[in-house]
Amino acid sequence: MMETRKASRISAFLPRSISKEVLNALSDVGVHDIFVAAARSLVIKAKKGISLLLPGRDLMLDPLDQVVFLVGDEMAHPLFNLVVEKGHLAIPGMGSVISEEIEIPSKDVLFNEKSITPFDANPIPVHPYEVKGICCIVQRGRGEGVARIALDTGTCVPAINFGTGTGVRDKMGLLRITIPAEKEIIHVFTSVDEVHGILAMMAEAGDLEQPGKGFIYSYPVKKALVNMRVVRGGQQHVASIEQVVAAIDHIKGGAEWRRRERGLQKQAGSQKKFLLGLIEINLLCDGGTGADLVKAAMAAGAGGSTIQSFRHVHPSDSPLGEISPVREHCSLIIPEDQVDTIVAALKEAGAFTDRCHGQIHLRRVPRALTYMGK
């Protein structure tokens, strides 16, 4: 594989009403390049009184902003804390933020490390266990059915975006119109002890082992503060269940003490074939160019991709000003030995020219699940 160097990627899911504050704070400190996409979160709304009789969903949807930016490893910690502070993320029910390790091809400069003025960050509460992220891609309309797993198991508050997927359907000629390309991307975070179980349960709920149903994978997270308030509404005890669980986590120093019903996990986790040791190529390019670039990558052997639309927020005097404010984020998950070929194909398709202003960073995907063929 090509030479890479390490960096950090911070992703935050913030309620629309406070995302502006956080964006301003980040710009003030000197973060130049921020990407924002629309998302929604689901929580369970406790039904009270007469609404118990009424049919209908018990889910409440809230608009979120997904805020993503890249930083050097040294500034990751203070910036993470800054996001937590400005976004009030320590309050249960506000939102989630994670920091992950990524790799960038050595020659590229994707962010300006010098622009950030160093500062001291206030301490924040953390989870006393390792957090893993799960990302699941399903057909549009099925997202809530799968995301509910996170709510029903008390794992975390999931976040959902929209995107378009490419893959097998693009090889089918006009018949591809019968398979919708619109996808929902579900983000869930959980502890390292539970990630296999939750992954399997979500795969089961979404029937992901059938062809064309979707894709799910887990990825490592360096630092996280996750929104665990899955139920909104009447609290019937002196403390919410999340507070109790968090307190015991602290006492026990981890999450291994947690036990779920044996039956559920056993059913879900058995006999599933997983794909291991994959790499995710994240390509950011100008709006409208993603489809062509991804096509070139698929011709070079990539199985498929998911394209999401992001808004590029940058200060007006930024040197990155020619980059379009409308960006597309293309995610291609491939085996490690294919990375060089695919990146070369992208380069040949013009990803790094002024037409597309492409930027690449890589993320490790230790475990994934999808339809595996006959």
Added chain:
Amino acid sequence: MRQHDNARPGLPLTERKGVVSNKSDRIHVSIREALGLLIPYIKSRVLTQVRSIWLIILYLIFFQKVVLGIPISGAIVIACGIVLVVIGLTLFMEGLMLGLMPLGELVGVKLPQRSGLVTILGFALVLGFLATLAEPSIQVLQTAGKSVKPWEAPLLFLLLNLYAPYLVYAVGAGVGVAVALGMVRFYYSFSLKPFIYVLVGGLCAFTVYASCDSNLKHILGLAWDCGAVTTGPVTVPLVLALGIGVSRMFASSESGATGFGVVTLASLLPVLAVFILSMFLLEMAPKPMSEADFFKPENRAVAERLLGGKDRAVQYVVIHAGPEGRLAYFDGSYDTMIRYVEEVWKDETRRKTIFGDDIEGLKRWIALHGTLNQQLFIFGNHENLQTFLLKSRNSAEEFQAGHLLAHNAIAAIKAIALLTIPLFVVLFFILREKLPQPDEIFLGLFLCIAGLGLFGIGIEVGLNRLGTQIGSKLPSSFKSIQLPEQQESIPDFDPAMVQTSISSDGKKHSFFYVKKGDHYIETPYDPKRYDPKTGRYHYIPHKGPLFSYHGGFTGIGLVLFFAFVMGYGATLAEPALNALGLTVESLTAGVFKKSLLMQAVAVGVGAGISLGVAKIIWDIPLAWLLVPPYLLLLLLTHWSTEEFVNIGWDSAGVTTGPITVPLVLAMGLGISTQVGVVEGFGILAAASVCPILSVLIFGLYASKKRESAFKESMAVGPTGESQR
């Protein structure tokens, strides 16, 4: 717990199928597999359309047959028409998703990237103008305007007939300027609210002023309706896509649902344009007068100017004028008129100029509307008249299939071509981009054309007829109406059967009983209908009022309820609203579900149509119906967030599309003819105000709920302790 892990990097390709492709360009799909994909796909699409339209269809049928108790004439033809509507809608919606929306999005994304503001504005102007010409909504209003009499509302008559092309151009200019203004708004990131305050305030002020002028007050309904019907199902996705693309490029830090607001402007500016046009034409129009006065020789010059020349004036008199008017036109002499009818009957070329190619037209017109003498003259005797009526009743209104197909196909091609050709021109010549996935886009455009064509035929043959029938029969719920298609000639009529009744003011009315089946129905006796020579009475049945006991209020209440449900049902089927709802759902990442938005809008439209019908029945001036809701709206707009203001005003602008408009107009026409009001416009305008109210109110409620949940969380505090 063990899980079976598989697929390490060293495994053969087939095992890693999930993430690696076999690099071939095409997957071969067998016929069986292809059908297995196609059939569920087609089925699900058709079912979606059936689901959106079943409510309105079943409701109309139920209402006419069960509530009003009048059989539907030509039921089979209507049923075929409805099937065509479903098929047409399915094809059109699919074509919209596959071809039109992606094309619009492509231009919407690339145009702001490559061109400056001036190019964008020019394109916007052209697109807006062509959109008005392409979509047939204005023509539909003109058809509705046929019932307007030149002596009751001269200015309105002018606008709808002689100056009709100017009306279309004015509305087109209004829409073009609106789209361009919308782009300017995105470029400078202006809020929509000031535009709304200024425009709505100005229009309301003019409305109040116009209600005081005898001529201007009649064009108010038309002007507001013109604004309501612009932006049909082809324009909306294109304008939305352009708006979203431009606003994404230029809007600085707003997130979520930007790009809306253009449709709002495109619904308000045409109203202004029509107002301006009417001010220009005001001097040309005489003051309203009675029918007899209008046709008197001293007003002949004015009459001929309004009607467009001597020939057209004669044609108008023969076809549309009432008995006194015709008498007045023929210089007060009955014989002159009969002689004239005889001449026309004998002279084929003259007949053609008046009745067009429709040979049976004169016959049918005399049979339904003529006096007894005229009927005897044309048909010779009653038997012939009877046979003719039976024949025409059974075939409903005759239509020629070829003609129907042709003009709907042309309308469909015109609509799509006029809007997509500028897009292609911009794409290939200005942006120099090639089409991504051209096969999908062309398939989509083809489906759009086919869908629109079939949809148009279905509407004409099915929905319109149903709507007209119900519309004309609807007033039977609160007053007595005649049913001319069911007229018969009763033989062996004995005048001794006639009885006399007396009303409270001392006037005597004669009536007799007619036995129909098992019922004996009282019928008013008109001596003019009795021909002593043949002993026959020419009987036209009447119906209603259904609810005569409560002074007609229950009947009127029924009509208003009918109007509400019809508006609600028709809105749920509208394709443009569907497209908007889908876009809103995509842009807000699913927070505002399409179904929720559509329900809110549908309830609003239903309420609005009820209000509009009330306006016709009780002849409430339009100003009262529009100005108070719009003023309330200004207040609500001030309180609501920018996002909701944009979405709410836009969703009201896209309603009143190809399904609602014909139904509403047919109903308005029917009621206004029976109730005897000057014009039946204004319902659509009312139907456009109320959805904004419902969406904004819903938005305020949703925001309050979210805010209180947010505050509740914040109050709990970071460590889970309440902060005091």
